[in-house]
Amino acid sequence: MFRLPLPCFSLFVLLLPLVFLCAASASDLQLQESTLNTARKLNLSNQDQWLYLNHYRNKPTTGKQESYIDDPEFFISPEGKYSSDKELSATINVFLNPESKNPKGEYYRCRYQARYQWLKQKLNLDIPFDIETRCALFNQWYSAINPGSVTLIYPTSYINSPSSMFGHTLLRIDPPSSQQQADLISWAINFGADVGANSEQDLFYAYKGLAGGYPGQFVIMPYHKKVKEYSKIENRDIWEYRLNLSQKETEFMVLHLWEINNSNFDYYYLDENCSFRLMELLDVARPSLHVSRAFPIIAIPNDTVRIVVESKLVKSKKYRPSSVNAIKKKLEQLENNEKRLTLQLTKDTSLLEDDNFKVLPADRQHLIIEAAYQHLRYQQLGKDRDRNSAQRSWKLLSALNKSGNDRGTPITPKPPVSPDLGHRSSAFSFSLGQVHENNFIGLKFRPAYHGLTDSQKGFLHGAEINFFDIGVRFFDDEKVKIDQFDLFKIISLSPRNQFFPEWSWKVSAGLEHVAANTSAFEREIFIDAGGGAAVELIDNHLSYGLFTARAEYNSDYSENIDILMGVEIGHLWYQRVGVFQLELRSQYMS
Amino acid sequence: MKKTILAAALSLSLAPLTAFAVAPGGSSCGWGNMLFDGQKGLGIHLIASLVNGTSGNASFGMTFGTNGCSTDGVLTYGGENLLQTSEFMDDIAHDIALGEGEALDALALLVGIAPEDRATFAQVTHENFQTIFPSAETKAEDVLKAIGEVMKTNEKLAKYVS
Numbered sequence: 161m162f163r164l165p166l167p168c169f170s171l172f173v174l175l176l177p178l179v180f181l182c183a184a185s186a187s188d189l190q191l192q193e194s195t196l197n198t199a200r201k202l203n204l205s206n207q208d209q210w211l212y213l214n215h216y217r218n219k220p221t222t223g224k225q226e227s228y229i230d231d232p233e234f235f236i237s238p239e240g241k242y243s244s245d246k247e248l249s250a251t252i253n254v255f256l257n258p259e260s261k262n263p264k265g266e267y268y269r270c271r272y273q274a275r276y277q278w279l280k281q282k283l284n285l286d287i288p289f290d291i292e293t294r295c296a297l298f299n300q301w302y303s304a305i306n307p308g309s310v311t312l313i314y315p316t317s318y319i320n321s322p323s324s325m326f327g328h329t330l331l332r333i334d335p336p337s338s339q340q341q342a343d344l345i346s347w348a349i350n351f352g353a354d355v356g357a358n359s360e361q362d363l364f365y366a367y368k369g370l371a372g373g374y375p376g377q378f379v380i381m382p383y384h385k386k387v388k389e390y391s392k393i394e395n396r397d398i399w400e401y402r403l404n405l406s407q408k409e410t411e412f413m414v415l416h417l418w419e420i421n422n423s424n425f426d427y428y429y430l431d432e433n434c435s436f437r438l439m440e441l442l443d444v445a446r447p448s449l450h451v452s453r454a455f456p457i458i459a460i461p462n463d464t465v466r467i468v469v470e471s472k473l474v475k476s477k478k479y480r481p482s483s484v485n486a487i488k489k490k491l492e493q494l495e496n497n498e499k500r501l502t503l504q505l506t507k508d509t510s511l512l513e514d515d516n517f518k519v520l521p522a523d524r525q526h527l528i529i530e531a532a533y534q535h536l537r538y539q540q541l542g543k544d545r546d547r548n549s550a551q552r553s554w555k556l557l558s559a560l561n562k563s564g565n566d567r568g569t570p571i572t573p574k575p576p577v578s579p580d581l582g583h584r585s586s587a588f589s590f591s592l593g594q595v596h597e598n599n600f601i602g603l604k605f606r607p608a609y610h611g612l613t614d615s616q617k618g619f620l621h622g623a624e625i626n627f628f629d630i631g632v633r634f635f636d637d638e639k640v641k642i643d644q645f646d647l648f649k650i651i652s653l654s655p656r657n658q659f660f661p662e663w664s665w666k667v668s669a670g671l672e673h674v675a676a677n678t679s680a681f682e683r684e685i686f687i688d689a690g691g692g693a694a695v696e697l698i699d700n701h702l703s704y705g706l707f708t709a710r711a712e713y714n715s716d717y718s719e720n721i722d723i724l725m726g727v728e729i730g731h732l733w734y735q736r737v738g739v740f741q742l743e744l745r746s747q748y749m750s
Numbered sequence: 751m752k753k754t755i756l757a758a759a760l761s762l763s764l765a766p767l768t769a770f771a772v773a774p775g776g777s778s779c780g781w782g783n784m785l786f787d788g789q790k791g792l793g794i795h796l797i798a799s800l801v802n803g804t805s806g807n808a809s810f811g812m813t814f815g816t817n818g819c820s821t822d823g824v825l826t827y828g829g830e831n832l833l834q835t836s837e838f839m840d841d842i843a844h845d846i847a848l849g850e851g852e853a854l855d856a857l858a859l860l861v862g863i864a865p866e867d868r869a870t871f872a873q874v875t876h877e878n879f880q881t882i883f884p885s886a887e888t889k890a891e892d893v894l895k896a897i898g899e900v901m902k903t904n905e906k907l908a909k910y911v912s
Binding site: 388545557560 | 886
């Protein structure tokens with residue numbers, strides 16, 4: 161670390177020019193001392209910007225300082241992960257010796273540019289180092305990223321995909337506003353678990369994701385790849401929130417991304433996940449935000465988006481419908497006979513020449529062809545290339561091309577309520593009742609996330625996702641009993657029609673009170689699953705029917721475990737004031 | 751004449767930067783992608799998407815490369831990496847059929863069309879849909895070649911093609 165003057169003096173006689181180098185090294189020492197002193201006086205190692213740049217926090221269990229970054233290559237000091245102070249000193253030292261390189265052979269000055277920029281401003285550093293010529297890799301990367309502003313991208317959940325249920329967030333870096341924009345080719349920054357190539361064989365996927373078995377990294381890719389992945393293949397709506405981070409703040413964040421390039425973070429599904437990491441990035445760009453501190457326990461993507469809105473970071477919102485929703489919106493504009501034609505057209509493009517079709521006004525023809533094309537492409541998602549279907553798709557595009565000028569004004573459907581305006585994740589509810597002439601007041605707490613009869617604004621119809629729902633009853637005779645504990649409850653009622661023949665299902669497990677003939681307060685452990693279908697024959701009315709199977713356990717039961725099969729039918733009515741549900745269940749013990 | 755300097759610079763893979771390291775249309779490249787290609791190989795599995803996972807070669811950390819694909823030859827206009835257009839070629843086809851759209855805008859930006867010529871670009875490509883996409887089996891590299899040819903026939907757009 162320190163360049164001792166001694167070897168220099170011993171060579172003094174032989175190599176006179178070294179005298180000057182040695183003289184320089186003596187004052188280097190002075191500079192080092194004074195810089196470190198200033199840093200100490202200013203308490204830089206405890207300032208928010210430094211803590212955020214290195215992802216430090218005080219671990220809740222021990223109270224000790226520790227960085228979220230799980231990668232020794234990130235830290236300059238061997239104790240950097242546990243000491244912001246030591247990391248700061250080590251950083252200052254390498255900056256004062258700009259020729260120094262890390263073990264991978266990179267110049268520290270090329271790698272840690274965000275740190276340098278901040279320390280330069282705080283300590284009035286002025287160490288010449290020509291980044292233009294010395295940092296080729298960084299320059300190529302940075303000019304390709306071309307940072308100007310940041311957009312928070314929020315792919316919401318898709319009703320039939322349990323893995324998407326909590327949503328996901330990522331960032332998109334947009335070019336400076338003075339330049340032309342094309343979102344599809346801007347770069348998306350995504351934090352996710354590196355699940356490795358053998359993921360399919362890994363039975364403990366979900367468990368590992370929850371328990372931190374995967375390393376997490378930031379990866380970068382063109383935004384069109386993400387649109388294809390989420391909007392098309394996974395059928396998820398995407399909301400884009402353009403943030404008001406300045407160009408300087410955006411540039412600083414991007415400099416930091418280069419610092420953490422290839423660095424491993426622990427990935428924990430619940431708390432140290434994609435959304436939490438993005439909060440940290442926002443805090444790096446603007447430390448006064450402190451958005452990452454709003455999530456000490458769990459980071460649900462929806463809540464992180466809400467915080468960003470509440471922190472007044474959002475300039476504008478844009479809705480990008482999923483393939484399914486885009487098609488549904490198109491179909492809504494068609495009459496029933498036109499819908500039939502659309503479906504037929506996807507199967508047989510010779511219908512384009514049919515008199516029944518040609519007699520329609522040009523703009524109706526155009527709508528039908530467009531809907532048919534999109535639906536045909538939707539059918540091919542997740543499948544290998546099909547020659548026949550490709551041929552039909554091409555024919556439809558050719559027809560679209562020919563009819564292009566007779567379109568009339570396309571109708572832009574009104575976007576749904578954005579998810580940040582939806583209800584919050586936790587809910588309390590209470591009930592009044594009587595069990596065997598014993599009155600009670602019941603209190604329920606649901607930490608996450610959304611129920612069938614919750615306000616539907618900003619959420620999907622027919623979806624329920626609940627975790628750790630707990631209910632307690634306070635009885636007249638002063639007894640307090642837990643009457644319900646849902647480990648999880650997931651319901652997916654997806655309306656089925658000729659275009660989207662989807663199935664509905666539900667699954668839940670937990671502890672529940674049993675209605676029994678005796679006055680004893682009986683509870684059982686259960687696991688429950690059901691499959692069936694739902695239809696929306698009239699707008700805002702969802703009817704559903706499911707076949708169910710259930711296993712119950714109670715030590716007092718004659719055979720301990722009971723298996724029941726049954727049927728469930730229900731109806732949901734969506735109104736502005738709320739959602740009404742009627743459900744009938746019938747179960748038979750086998 | 752290779753105007754692929756930027757594209758070559760972006761290639762951070764260890765593949766040698768010789769003229770045709772991998773022929774256009776090679777198996778790992780997008781040039782051979784046909785219109786309406788299947789999307790099975792994207793590997794978005796149910797549980798992988800739970801942890802928003804990546805598996806290996808999707809993108810390496812935050813640097814990016816062209817997977818050793820040659821970006822020569824086809825890119826005789828524009829300096830950007832046009833290889834990525836093979837990934838949303840379907841959207842480009844759709845937008846050209848209509849004469850407008852986000853994918854078309856992205857293509858124009860990559861090719862380097864100035865704002866004042868955008869409308870012409872949209873119109874000319876729209877009118878020449880059949881030339882650019884003669885069949886369902888049109889490959890990405892042929893699409894870009896055809897666009898270049900069509901641009902040459904228009905006095906405003908010819909300057910972008912060399």
